[in-house]
Amino acid sequence: MTEQEQKLVSIIQKMTLEEKIAQLVQLAAPFFEGATNEGQITGPMAAMKVNEDVVRNSGSVLGASGAREVINIQRAHLKKNRLGIPLLFMADVIHGYKTIFPVPLAIGCSWDLELAEKSAEIAAKEASVSGVHVTFAPMVDLVRDPRWGRVVESTGEDPYLNSQFARAFVRGFQGTDLQNDHDRVAACVKHFAAYGAPEGGRDYNTVNMSERQLRESYLPAYKAAIDEGCEMVMTAFTTVDGIPATGNKWLMRDLLRGEWGFDGVLISDWGAVKEMIPHGVAADEREAAYKAIQAGVDIEMMSPCYIHHLKQLVEDGSVDETLIDEAVFRILRLKQKLGLFENPYRGADEKREQEVVLCEEHRRVARELATKSCVLLKNEGVLPLKRDKKIALIGPFAQNGDILGPWSCLGSKDEAIQLYDGLKMKVDPSYLFVAKGCDIETGTGEQWNEALHAAREADVIVLALGEHSDMSGEAGCRADIRLPEIQLELIAKLKQLNKPMVAVLFNGRPLDLHGVVDQVDAVLEAWYPGTEGGAAIADLLFGDANPSGKLTMSFPYSVGQIPVYYNCFNTGRPKDAPDAQERYLSQYLDIPNEPLFPFGFGLSYTTFSYSDAALSSDYMTPEQPIYVSVNVTNTGKVAGEEVVQLYVRDVTGDVVRPVKELKGFQKILLQPGETKKVTFTLTEEQLRYYHSDLQFTSDAGTFVAYVGPNSRDVIALTFKLVK
């Protein structure tokens, strides 16, 4: 044991059982003296029935905002806490603190790991100067169902890509020296595990899958975050094989701590310990507390089972006190790692807060990332817009600051650059007409008349459409994922004017775009682009920046296809087989099998051609990798970035293998006429997968490597693995 750890043990030896248990409780800010909304304890908070002693001894605070509040709470706490143990302050800093970056699903579409890391670094800096020590991010749940509102928080449907982003976010948040670098915060990867697969895309609903699927697709991104040094893990609300994650001993004690060796802090999600009662695996709070502590949950977030029952569970011998000591040790060690014992106020600094938060440099990065996150889905010659044409900007997002997306509670909609403001920076005001046309879900005749008037004045119509930010995010699920009817009507009516139309979409999930794509000449998927959204979109619309984003989640043809994802299995009756029968195939009678826009897809204002794809050898061995190369040429007139993608298929396995799996990608910049040779290294290790006996190995035999601009339009090259 190190000297540092010895110090923690001696603190724990001085603690009473009550003091220890209180460290395992996380309370929201209003419980604490010094909080801005001190004492405003209503609803579920009041139901917790927390007494003074617990507050005095508690270990962490959820959701304080700003340096002053954090300093006030910490100061008051240290006066009252017998052993002077500082509080940990945690918050949901998901895609920015006050400078809001695009939502994570959009960041995924940038395929830009460096910029993603930078965004997390900036978020950490703004958060820590405002007193935050731990962020509840990154969320790395793999997502395949766009009905689920929380797909907006994930980087998408691919385990490899999600793992890369998980690592980038952890690096950005934590840096390399939390103890001394007070511009960083500890990261908490969530939601462990497989929260992204609720049945029917309904939040909190049952998750059911085989252990093999869990390991193959859903676990890698959490593991990647942990391998990158992520300090904390949060449980999922949902079940994993019939047992709620929060009480799942196999998942957390055996796999997370045992097999993976994670020894950081494990926190429940909000109220998830108590939710084991309605889940039906705990009869009461006492049993829920028992199951959670046995499973390894160190901190219970905002439910009272530990406070009310752990003491008695220890005293009657049901729970071994060493379990409590271990949990307290991990929490105190995190405080120590953050330097809180020496400096309980850490980075919190009101003066610096004013300088750092929302500063020029942060806004510049937000704009750059927003530019790279938008995905051009269609363009029939109308984009980029010409500055000598009159533009009608119409739609509920034309002049709307609700472009920050879910989990941006500290970001201000008033600080956000709206699309109209962005366009105004580009064109003479006399060339710009604006009208709402309708609200997000309703509309009036008057709004329509204004839209008609604006549209008549213009040469081109830019439609700003989308979902209200509450229509995605936690509990933001939708069964019908088209744009609200009124917006589809707006498009249809404007279409009758026969003017070129561009749709810019603000939304938190892949949508069913029928009624949009088929009506307009261009579609730019802008997601929720964050604080600098309007400026970034204007850069793209006018060609001052060239779109380079590529989808990291498939856009379904129709909701009836869901889940539809690129790395699916082939089935025994694939539709495109050379000997396929006419009817008895794995297909729909009414729609295609393919999504409307596949994983990896995105257009540019230039074009790229792929040629001379080649393998360094037609076989690979465990010792000798092969190199896959391809020449990519910019065949258009403007410079552009391209994400070159490498996929692999194992043709015959011990268990069925996906038709394609992403194994690598490179983002390159090409000037007009320029060619670059892109080379990927492919090793035997990258061909391993979980076999029927859960062994992680590879198969000798035939593989196909695919290179291309997206998961659909690829060049295939066959090779063998020889073992």
Ligand code: NOJ
């Ligand atoms: C519930 C959410 O599921 C989780 O992602 C979040 O971090 C916590 N609430 C805390 O706000």
